[in-house]
Amino acid sequence: MKYMLLIFGNESAQQAASKEQTGQMMAAYGAYSQALVQAGVMVGGDRLKPVSTATTVRVANGKTEVLNGPYAETREQLGGYYIIDVPDLDAALTWAARCPGASHGALEVRPLWAM
Amino acid sequence: MPPEDGQRARSAAEGVARASYGKLVAFLAARTRDVAGAEDALSEAFAAALADWPSGGIPRSPEAWLLTVARRKLIDAARRRQTSQGAADHLRLLAEFASSEDDEKPIPEERLALMFACAHPAIDAGVRAPLILQTILGFDAATIASAFLVSPTAMGQRLVRAKNKIRQAGIPLRVPAREDLRDRLDAVLEAIYAAFAEGWSDPAGTEARRRNLAEEGIWLGQLAASLLPEEPEALGLLALMLHAEARRGARRNERGEYVPLAEQYPALWNSSLIDQAEALLFRAGAMGVVGRYQLEAAVQSAHVVRRRTGRTDWAAIEKLYDALLALTGSPVVAINRAVAIAETRGPAAGLEALDALAGEPRLAEYQPYWAALAWLLARSGERETADAAYQRAIGLESDPAVRDFLQRRRQEIALAVSRRLRADPG
Missing domain, CATH: 1.25.40 (Serine Threonine Protein Phosphatase 5, Tetratricopeptide repeat)
Incomplete structure (x- = not known):
């Protein structure tokens, strides 16, 4: 089954982190991504740019509205995601717990619709 | 058809339903993760049995007969599904079942795996016990709802949501690997104990449904203990429930008045249940891993010592509550500990222990x-x-x-x- 691991964290805390801390975090994510690839479960994943770069679009009554900012203002923001392919939820939860984001913020684990 | 044949077929189907409902649901659901689908297929199979057995005779192995029919119903249902996900499931099912058409083979025991799925941390804690009662024992939502004091509609919705979650989130029907087993087992045992406690909370035994639930809780506890004989906490929980059950009749006097434990007549306790509980606790103790249920069962054991010695072993109870408090930090345990201290060191010492809890808002x-x-x-x-x-x-x-x-x-x-x-x- 395919699962998306959505990584939520406090963006301003991350931006306030020292260069050294950021480097360490990037290295941890690098090792984690590599572990996913080596286990043969990695489908894809990316880091998102900060919510300050977000633009929200909706079409209401045939009119396109474009708003500056994220869809929802939250204390913790979606900062990236992985898509993995594993046998079941327990395997997905095990991988989610290993993600560096799980110790700084939280990971939401969602199954994908099979297309 | 003579009416007694219909009666016999009905009671045979009901007998099988009671004894092996959970076993058949677990076997089917373990292969599809679709608990609701397995329940539907099985209820159709039971209906077919009631229609077929009176004229055709009761099959040699009713369980295998039901499983074969349920399996066919499942495949039919998969075939009707139009989505590609359904088609993939369908192919998997066909492959799976084609290789297991041999009805002579015993049906593998997978109820424990189903219990672990029902008590999975991804399932809302409040619905775990009801879910186990429904999937393993076949209780309907209305019966479960009345025992847990919620509306049947709300209970029905919660159960449906939980079963959807098992299927859609891919919760495995599997006994977890050793490193996770202890943590996950806690949730299973907690759900079993919750089912028992719901039944136990009707001390007068006036509500048949609730009394039934205490019996079913013990039955589930026996199942867990027999399938996990090396897990001391599974044995400890069963010992605890048997101890409590042994005193059911002594909790009320002939006028229906409440009788506190310290004033109960030991002659009214069920000594065979107590002996079973003591033997289980002894076996668990020999495994050398202490836990909450063993300690609570040991407290019961120290209470029922009174049937032999004429007095409760309060010193042992105080020590056991010390250990339980260290383990759980529960204010409820702290209250019981204070009462035990009052017995060993006097009411002033008991009050002092209780004083420490005065600021606890939950109390x-x-x-x-x-x-x-x-x-x-x-x-x-x-x-x-x-x-x-x-x-x-x-x-x-x-x-x-x-x-x-x-x-x-x-x-x-x-x-x-x-x-x-x-x-x-x-």
Whole structure:
């Protein structure tokens, strides 16, 4: 089954982190991504740019509205995601717990619709 | 058809349903993760059995017959599904079942795996016990709802949501690997205990459904203990439930009044259940891993020592509650510990232990806290404060028999106070 691991964290805390801390975090994510690839479960994943770069679009009554900012203002923001392919939820939860984001913020684990 | 054949077919189907419902649901669901689908297929198979057995005769292995029909129903249902996900499931099912058409083979035991799925941390904690009751024992939502005091509609929705979650989130029907087993087992045992406790909370035994639930809780506990004989906490939980069950009849006197444990007649306790509980606890203890249920069962054991020695082993109970408190940090345990301390070192020491809990906000509406406080205050001679504490306890109790008991205690103190005032008016 395919699962998306959505990584939520406090963006301003991350931006306030020292260069050294950021480097360490990037290295941890690098090792984690590599572990996913080596286990043969990695489908894809990316880091998102900060919510300050977000633009929200909706079409209401045939009119396109474009708003500056994220869809929802939250204390913790979606900062990236992985898509993995594993046998079941327990395997997905095990991988989610290993993600560096799980110790700084939280990971939401969602199954994908099979297309 | 002669009516007695119909009756016989019905009772055979019902017998199989009761004995192997959960086993068949678990076997089917383990292969599809679709608990609701397995239940539907099985109920169709039971309907087919009732239609077929009276004329065709009861098959040699009713369980295997039901499984074959249910399996066909499942495949039909998969075939009807139009989505590509359904098609993939369908192919998997066909492949799976084509290789397992041999009805002579015993059906593998997978109820424990189903219980672990029902008590998975991804399932809402409040619905785990109801889900186990439904999937393993085949209780309908209305029966479960009445036992857990929620509306049948709400319970039905919660159960449907939980089963959807198992299927859609891909919760495995599997006994977890050793490193996760202990943590996950806690949730399974907790759900079994919750089912038992729902039944136990009707002490008069007037509501058949609830009494039934205590029996079913013990049955599930026996199942877990027999499938995990090396897990001391599974044995400990069964011992705890058997101890409690052994005293069911002694909790009320012939007038239906509440009788506290310390005043019960040991002759009214069921000694064969107590012996079973003691043997289980002994086996668990030999495994060398202490846990919550073993400790609680050991407390029960120290209470029932009274049937042999004539007195409760309060020193042992105090030590056991010390260990339980260290393990759980539970304020409920702390209350029981304070009561035990009052027995070993006097009411003042008990009150002191209870004082440490005074700021605990969860206890403000917890009847046993106020009842214990009142009892210890009364025994220390603090009659006026005891009276106020009894009033709090009475106001928080929902069981009329216990309420009457607390009111009698309160009156005894009031009488003692007025007697003292008369004797010493100034």
